[in-house]
Amino acid sequence: MRSFLPFVVLGLGLLATAGPALSPRILHEKRTHVPAGWTLKRRHDPSTPIPLRFALTQKNINDVGKYLMEVSHPDSELYGKHWSAGDVLKTFAPSDETIEAVRSWLLEGGVESDRIQLTQNKGWIEVAATVEEAERLLQTEYNLYSHTSGKEHVACDAYHLPVHVAPHVDFVTPSIHFDAKLTRRDSTQPAHSIGQPGPGIGPKTTGKLQAQLPSDTSTCNEYITLDCLRALYGLEYTPNATGSNSYGIVEYTPQAYLQTDLNMFFGNFSPSQNGTSPYLVSIDGGYAQTEYQGFEYNGESDLDLQYAMGLLGPSQTVTLYQVGDIVEGASFNNFLDALDGSYCTFEGGDDPSQDAIYPDPYGGGYEGPEACGTVTPANVISTSYSYDEADLSVFYATRQCAEYAKLGLMGVTILYSSGDYGVAGNGGLCLNPDGSQSTNGTMFNPTFPASCPYITSVGATMIPPNSTVYDPETACEEVIYSGGGFSNYFTIPSYQQSAVDSYLTNYYPSYPTNIWNATGSRAYPDISANGANYLVAIDGGFELVYGTSCSSPVSGAILTMVNDARIAAGKSTIGFINPTIYSSQFAGVFTDITTGDNPGCGTNGFNATVGWDPVTGLGTPNLPKLLQAWSALP
Structure with a gap:
């Protein structure tokens, strides 16, 4: 099976030989539009604390398709010989090299070691930072957005990582993502979140x-x-x-x-x-x-x-x-x-x-x-x-x-x-050239x-x-x-x-x-x-x-x-x-x-x-x- 992340594989070729201080920055993620229901409220206060989280890339993850084919294809000698949870853990846990690359960059960027935490499961590195520090580390600007529901969300339009760090990071939060779960703080209405049946999602009835x-x-x-x-x-x-x-x-x-x-x-x-x-x-x-x-x-x-x-x-x-x-x-x-x-x-x-x-x-x-x-x-x-x-x-x-x-x-x-909804997304939404979704869009909108x-x-x-x-x-x-x-x-x-x-x-x-x-x-x-x-x-x-x-x-x-x-x-x-x-x-x-x-x-x-x-x-x-x-x- 082909890797499902060919662009990430290519990204590994960007690994620089120069030291961290000389490593140039590259664009890691960019958003093309603000999703429906969200509006820009203001620039975020530079002194406000922000919990940065770096999702670490997983060891051997680009081979996951190959491993899966080995136990799933009827022509394979390993067909049906499924793995244990321990096998999976051992194979895919982020490497020590990945952890050290991100941690060293943060230390060199002026973040004290006591503010850098590796989660117990080694999947994330968490940093207790301010908005000003996060903007400097990621070469970005953070804004505060408001939703029609009354919720607020912190996001940026794009962010950058050093070329030697980028291969070790899947994504950073908060950043460009607006797939935020809208929690309910109003006791009069039950929760609805992305992935749950809401308008246009779930079965239909006559x-x-x-x-x-x-x-x-x-x-x-x-x-x-x-x-x-x-x-x-x-x-x-x-x-x-x-x-x-x-x-x-x-x-x-x-x-x-x-x-x-x-x-x-x-x-x-x-x-x-x-x-x-x-x-x-x-x-x-x-x-x-x-x-x-x-x-x-x-x-x-x-x-x-x-x-x-x-x-x-x-x-x-x-x-x-x-x-x-x-x-x-x-x-x-x-x-x-x-x-x-x-x-x-x-x-x-x-x-x-x-x-x-x-x-x-x-x-x-x-x-x-x-x-x-x-x-x-x-x-x-x-x-x-x-x-x-x-x-x-x-x-x-x-x-x-x-x-x-x-x-x-x-x-x-x-x-x-x-x-x-056929070739349209949930609720009949289709894509527009700028990446936004609307009922009058003309581009097919795949589901996930x-x-x-x-x-x-x-x-x-x-x-x-x-x-x-x-x-x-x-x-x-x-x-x-x-x-x-x-x-x-x-x-x-x-x-x-x-x-x-x-x-x-x-x-x-x-x-x-x-x-x-x-x-x-x-x-x-x-x-x-x-x-x-x-x-x-x-x-x-x-x-x-x-x-x-x-x-x-x-x-x-x-x-x-x-x-x-x-x-x-x-x-x-x-x-x-x-x-x-x-x-x-x-x-x-x-x-x-x-x-x-x-x-x-x-x-x-x-x-x-x-x-x-x-x-x-x-x-x-x-x-x-x-x-x-x-x-x-x-």
Whole structure:
């Protein structure tokens, strides 16, 4: 696999032989615009304290793709020989050289040693500085920005590092980043942060069901139920290794399920599960809150759990990772920190400019210790939340993407929904030439983590009107459009090179290359599953729900069945599946979707075609074929 950070690799060539005092400065990061909702307030006071944090580059990180391919590609002799957390820690911890390079530069820059702290996990160097000192060290100017919510944020437009230090630093905070988590200090409203369902994020609904609940599969084109999915994807499977298998669903407070909704759903569609609950794992004070109710608070979690639990049946426990309290909320990094102690070590823990901080520094929220290595990751983890790539800096996104690669090394399958706005970003936002996002932008806006090459991105299909479960599905074009396209941040991984080359050779898009990335980048989604007309019990009634939020947990349940069969046979979990599913051994295992498109940004988007396409990926799962193909692997 190609490195996903080619520009960082090139940066190593800038290493100077001159001493630190002679080392010239180079631009490290630059922001092109101020994100929507933020306005410049004033120049920051030079005497104000500022907590500088330097994210240290990780040893061997540019080889993470190679290592992952070794344990994930079916042709490899090391297939399925997953790493332990200790193996990952030992391989990727920042080197002593990196730590010393940054520390020496700070000392030579006039920072006393007692103000320079290496975090316990060696992921960050923290400096207690003033704004004036930070501006001198980074050759920048800090400003104070205000948000329409009333929050304030400190940021600069660009910053510079010595040429000999730059290869050892991923990014600095606070700096150009505006992907800050907006915490709630107003007790009248629950938290919403980037990555959580807010305007334009999360499943969609057309409202309460007015008709009678279906009793068979004859109306699956109008109402998707557990039986419809079983018929579509051959999901007749009796688990045999439930005690050793695991499936995790991630939710971010205030998103929470209602037990009464689970009871209503199971009472109608899976009576043997009536009264059952997921196994709840609280992360940073997360809990199934009931203070706030309604589709915007219960829709996602109710959907995920009813279909994940319902498809797997009563013998397989589903783990609910409930992340963040209702005051501070949480980010993806808060969740990743909790999965295993090694993640805190690799990534340096929480970043106060981007992630929720626990114990709650303001009071009123969760005041226990931050979750760090408190949770062992499930074999399969599904998340139906997302950012847009443009919400994040390249360094922040690539650093998080590396975390997903490390999970794959440990045998974990990570699924993310691909988005519901076709080639546009969340809420239908598209990119403008200056890098900003707006509803009238014309440039395609990829979603993240769907565009990370180390996760499996799941798009959405649907049963066409007047069709049955035995007819071909099409790309979802009802209420939502399957997210898909080409990353602006990540290069194309080797595992999908052939599939994407075939698409671009036979179905090259007719759009000008200045509105989509035609330079050979990571393409998504990888697979798809039905994402339309789901019957979900929400707040005491059934609603029709749409979105890749449906597709991801259903795909995760199916892959959990595959893991069950492999574990029962004494084999490893499937782990990172992309190199396998794109391989020749899996040709024809997924049902190809060849009709439909994914409009956005004033275009019809891309087309679903024969073979892989940036609308439905390789297609929809067929469990019998998946079981047969994976059973043939060691």
